[in-house]
Amino acid sequence: MALLLAAALFVAQAVNFALALRSSANFRLAQAARPAATRIADALEREAAGRGPILGDRGRVRVDDANPIPAWRERRPEVASEVRRQLEELGVPVARVDTGLRPLRRDTRALRERRSEGAMLVIAAEVPGRGWLRVIAPWPRTDRRILLILIVQTLILYAIILLPVLWITRRISRPLNALAEAARRFDPNATAVPLPMDGPSDVQSVTAAYNALSRRVNAMLDEKDRMLGAIGHDLRTPLAALRVRIESVEDDEDRAKMADTIDEMNRTLDDILSLARLGRPSEPPTDVDLAALIDAVVEDFRDLGADVTTEESPRLPIRLRPSLMRRALRNLIENAIKYAGGAEVRLVPRTADVAIEVADRGPGIPADKLAKVFDPFTRLESSRNRDTGGIGLGLALARAIAREAGGDVSLANRDGGGLVATITLPRR
Numbered sequence: 001m002a003l004l005l006a007a008a009l010f011v012a013q014a015v016n017f018a019l020a021l022r023s024s025a026n027f028r029l030a031q032a033a034r035p036a037a038t039r040i041a042d043a044l045e046r047e048a049a050g051r052g053p054i055l056g057d058r059g060r061v062r063v064d065d066a067n068p069i070p071a072w073r074e075r076r077p078e079v080a081s082e083v084r085r086q087l088e089e090l091g092v093p094v095a096r097v098d099t100g101l102r103p104l105r106r107d108t109r110a111l112r113e114r115r116s117e118g119a120m121l122v123i124a125a126e127v128p129g130r131g132w133l134r135v136i137a138p139w140p141r142t143d144r145r146i147l148l149i150l151i152v153q154t155l156i157l158y159a160i161i162l163l164p165v166l167w168i169t170r171r172i173s174r175p176l177n178a179l180a181e182a183a184r185r186f187d188p189n190a191t192a193v194p195l196p197m198d199g200p201s202d203v204q205s206v207t208a209a210y211n212a213l214s215r216r217v218n219a220m221l222d223e224k225d226r227m228l229g230a231i232g233h234d235l236r237t238p239l240a241a242l243r244v245r246i247e248s249v250e251d252d253e254d255r256a257k258m259a260d261t262i263d264e265m266n267r268t269l270d271d272i273l274s275l276a277r278l279g280r281p282s283e284p285p286t287d288v289d290l291a292a293l294i295d296a297v298v299e300d301f302r303d304l305g306a307d308v309t310t311e312e313s314p315r316l317p318i319r320l321r322p323s324l325m326r327r328a329l330r331n332l333i334e335n336a337i338k339y340a341g342g343a344e345v346r347l348v349p350r351t352a353d354v355a356i357e358v359a360d361r362g363p364g365i366p367a368d369k370l371a372k373v374f375d376p377f378t379r380l381e382s383s384r385n386r387d388t389g390g391i392g393l394g395l396a397l398a399r400a401i402a403r404e405a406g407g408d409v410s411l412a413n414r415d416g417g418g419l420v421a422t423i424t425l426p427r428r
Helices: 002-048 077-089 144-184 201-248 252-277 290-303 322-340 394-404
Strands: 062-064 096-103 119-127 131-139 286-289 307-310 317-320 342-349 353-359 408-413 419-426
Touching: 002 077, 002 119, 002 131, 002 144, 077 096, 077 119, 144 201, 201 252, 286 290, 286 322, 290 307, 290 317, 290 322, 290 342, 290 353, 307 322, 317 322, 322 342, 322 353, 322 394, 322 419, 394 408, 394 419
Parallel strands: 307 342
Antiparallel strands: 062 131, 096 119, 119 131, 286 317, 342 353, 353 419, 408 419
């Protein structure tokens, strides 16, 4: 705002300066042309009235047979045009009007009286039947005082207007910048520290509203955590009771189906609670060897008899929440096992980041559905049977975990069939 105001003041002063220069130029033109035309017309009138020749007019108008202005003198055509116009208004016919600048002589009266610091302008008008009538008028230099006055005016305006504006702008911008920074750094895991009330009343009102909002958000998140804990406890208790009771079912096939259903419900509950709690994870970030983390997850699946392979990778330390990252990686491997029967896991270190690739040779995903499968509760296979079960939270949870760590998850179809899911994490 201050810069815009400064630019507006500068433009206004520039326009004012241009108008002042134009006014000064017009005044100088009138000061030279009007007296010259009046003297010539007055001299001709005196001669016509028989009150004396032109030369007798106290030497103000001289008569020459030819143009008295040398060709090498500097001309002022605007003065010549103005003299011609004024002579015509006075009824004096002229054939030509010429002008020429002549430097001041050191002994001139104008110089002694300091009335002119420029030059003398010689004006000659050719009057038919009279020859060339010549007069001399002062021609001052451009008045530099105008420029100095305008500069001083501009500085005074800047001091009077800009300094208070800068002070007001700073008084408003500092609390607003603090408010913006607090909003950018808002951490739901940290205790909300109220911003100081500073600045004008309107800004203080905005700050007070933000402080109240942050308190409400933290209170809502605390309530959400308590509610999720209660839900997890209240749902797991009856599921555990059911798990015990199904042992009394005599039919082995029915008992196995019931156990699988309870396990699926437990996994679904874990996914829902993990996704809901992701905004306020209880696990702090720690330095982890990513290669060792991947090997541990792969070994867990191998112990269960799953066809999961990985390549030997060098040690790669990275800072993240290990439990959450293991959960994200397990979800991607489980998807590959469900739809392809196995998975190939590979760690790819890069310059600015690191990639964990989970590839399979399953049916893949249509290109137009690659982005949609990340939406919660979205599944491309609609049967929801036990073989390809789940409720569509695995990929959504994996992406949420990766983004919480500053990375992302992407999917791409493989050449020759299959899918590759890539977790990208920044190296920091």
